[in-house]
Amino acid sequence: MADQYAQSGEDIQLSEDKQPRTDDVQAIRWEEPAEGPVLVLLDQTRLPAEEVELVCTDPQALVQAIRSLAVRGAPLLGITGAYGVALAAARGFDVRQAADALAGARPTAVNLAYGVRRAEEAYRSALGAGAGTGGEAVRERAAAAALAAARALHQEDAAASARMAEHGMRLLDELLPGGNHRILTHCNTGALVSGGEGTAFAVARAAHRAGRLRRLWVDETRPLLQGARLTAYEAARSGMAYTLLTDNAAGSLFAAGEVDAVLIGADRIAADGSVANKVGSYPLAVLARYHHVPFIVVAPVTTVDLATPDGVSIEVEQRAGHEVTELTAPQAPLAGVEAGGGIPVAPLGTQAYNPAFDVTPPELVTAIVTEWGALAPVTGEGLSELCSRSRQVTMS
Known part of the structure; x- marks a missing residue:
């Protein structure tokens, strides 16, 4: 430095x-x-x-x-x-x-x-x-x-990240015996979001190290491309076998039988088990349910908010419309565009719907993996008990 x-x-x-x-x-x-x-x-x-x-x-x-x-x-x-x-x-x-x-x-x-x-x-x-x-x-x-x-x-x-990876691997082995997992993930959940190796990505990395990851499918995560820019970046550095896909290609991937499990993180988990995560997560949960594929959320107990009763009560951040109506150039100037500027991809004045997150109801979540273990099925009672147990251990 x-x-x-x-x-x-x-x-x-x-x-x-x-x-x-x-x-x-x-x-x-x-x-x-x-x-x-x-x-x-x-x-x-x-x-x-x-x-x-x-x-x-x-x-x-x-x-x-x-x-x-x-x-x-x-x-x-x-x-x-x-x-x-x-x-x-x-x-x-x-x-x-x-x-x-x-x-x-x-x-x-x-x-x-x-x-x-x-x-x-x-x-x-x-x-x-x-x-x-x-x-x-x-x-x-x-x-x-x-x-x-x-x-x-x-x-x-950092310690929670390591424990989530262990619990997540154990759950994957129970749900998908034999290894050779093909995991689909959304947004970025690795070391770039954590004091350790991450949440959902940490589980995929643990599977990779154990020789049980066949393929990591990486959603590009529009409109800001956290999957393409960040998850692919971390996967490449880790030497993982990964493939990038557009968000709207996920359905055809499920239909082809190429996904064994979906692993995502969370930005807030309500008391009833509803999960707010990067927009695009909820459609994956619907696809996973239809195709009988486990949909697993990996997050520390600090992400569980028992004061928020349900998914409807979660405040969803709305971001600027230009993230949708323009292609931005944050890293380097493009032809005729300064760094940080954007290339219009929609007519001037177009209104954009740009929620940063969506909410997945608990009935679509196969399990929530925390540093204190995996919760399945996902219920409000189970979440409350899990949080209570974590507080008791922390205070003892």
């Missing part, structure tokens, strides 16, 4: 000696140069063309990085939110204001608010413990407490 850090929200090219290893993607890290603490993100809008790091020195730059999808994915957003509170505290910003802005940056992703509030609570508790003494020392201790909470969440997510 260069000695001098970019200013807030700017990006820097990874130096040759800092290029990630073939099987190692580091999506986020905290660093403390002489100029003050920074949060360093691998800018996912620039992948796969180039690996560029975005260095955030203030909460607003981090909010923008979240909204622009430079950093994304439910577990990683929780980690990012927690580090964002720590950054605000360490840099002397208004922590409550920063926390509120971060928590609301992407409303569907429950992990984001969870990470923010966890670090904020640690900060407030430390301030309360030093009440009456005042001074800079108390604020420093409170900032350190927020950072410790963020680091703890980061480590917990």
Whole structure:
């Protein structure tokens, strides 16, 4: 890494000696140069063309990085939110204001608010413990407490990722004995969304390492192509056998009998087991049910939101219409188009329907895999028991 850090929200090219290893993607890290603490993100809008790091020195730059999808994915957003509170505290910003802005940056992703509030609570508790003494020392201790909470969440997510991979592999072997799995996945659920190796992608990677993955089918995931740009990127780095397909080709793939299981992640799981995930997930669940193919959701328990009673109650983020009406060029300029601009693919003034997520009802979900095991069938009672058990173990 260069000695001098970019200013807030700017990006820097990874130096040759800092290029990630073939099987190692580091999506986020905290660093403390002489100029003050920074949060360093691998800018996912620039992948796969180039690996560029975005260095955030203030909460607003981090909010923008979240909204622009430079950093994304439910577990990683929780980690990012927690580090964002720590950054605000360490840099002397208004922590409550920063926390509120971060928590609301992407409303569907429950992990984001969870990470923010966890670090904020640690900060407030430390301030309360030093009440009456005042001074800079108390604020420093409170900032350190927020950072410790963020680091703890980061480590917990990495451990959860490994356990989800184990539980997911066990479930696959039960449902599909003999291995040689052909798995279809949607969006991106690997190391780019996690403190570890991911959620659904971590299961596929475990199958690959065990020699039991025949093919990973990768939905391109329109309109922002997270599958084509990011999952294919991670699959290639891992040496996996993978094939990219357009989202609307999935039906013909099922009809041809080429899919053994669907594995996806989740951005929020309601109390009844309804699953919000990247738009396009629900049609896959319908296809899987019709073709008698297991549809498996892999997510940590922090993605389960018992305060949201059902799928209808999940707030679904609506994104800008230009993501649908234009082809964007985030990595490099195209002919006559500046980087970040777009090539119109629809008549000027066309309205676009662009939800970031859709919701799959629990009756279409074969199982939900968490770090505490697999839940099948998916019921509200089962989810509540699973979350209660995880809290008991965490507190003991």
